[in-house]
Amino acid sequence: MSNRSIKDKNNVYYQGKKFKETDPKTFKALGYNYFKDKNNVYYFGKIFEGADPKTFEVLGYSYSKDKNNVYYYKEKIEEADSETFEITISPYDRLNASHETKDKNHKYHYGKIITN
Template identity: 50%
Template sequence: MNFIIKVAIILLALGIVSAIIYGLIYYFIWNNHTDDEPIENYEIINKTIIENFYTKDNKVYFITKTLTTKNPYLIQEIKNIDIKEFKPLSTNIGVSKETGIYRNIPIKGTDPETFKAINEEYSKDKNNVYFRTQRINEADPETFKVLGKGYSKDKNNIYLIDKIVTEENPETFNIN
């Protein structure tokens, strides 16, 4: 068998394994949603910002469009949230009296009193900076800035998503 065919078979096998793993993750972790209920049965929490947080029956839900269910919306309950104490901060980020939240997932270790959204993916509190639900180690919340194209920086480091990527001077680092 020639080399190209072997590589193609390996890539095909990796694709199949990846699809199976994704399916299992979806089924066991992300599948806490309602397939059959129309979005019209939910009330948007804050109409002044475009966001995905809704309420129904004193519960808070994160709702997004999807192609993976019968219903065109993926409806996920945010567990253990008091609707009176919940505040959406951006499309994907909210805060309750207990924790910061990314989509429908609590962000561990956040200080809800000082928690705020930087943009749709990044948030911070007085102690830490977060990308989605991950704390960015060593990031300084006071000087942290999102640059774009996955890059961000603070007074000490340059980051790609949530990892330190270069020893360049953050004051002079630019993306084009």
């Protein structure tokens, strides 16, 4: 759990408010304000529509993915390939490391395709 969520055998709470549609038995914190249970993925305490809870994973640096999509924060990166998407970190430029990503087709910066 994170310091923003807590659960008991009947309920899950986020920032002091009860989640209404969670399954406490399968609920877990993933980091970066992402959570999931057997039914849904949650971001900042709200259902993350369209995200697949079975395959959803947090990559870090504001990126996450499931078997179908890649996300920057909660926004789907339209042309990103989920299977090959990765965060690339240059040892020489750690300041921009959080925004350097690529897949088999493109490089991305802040979740957008780099065209040049």
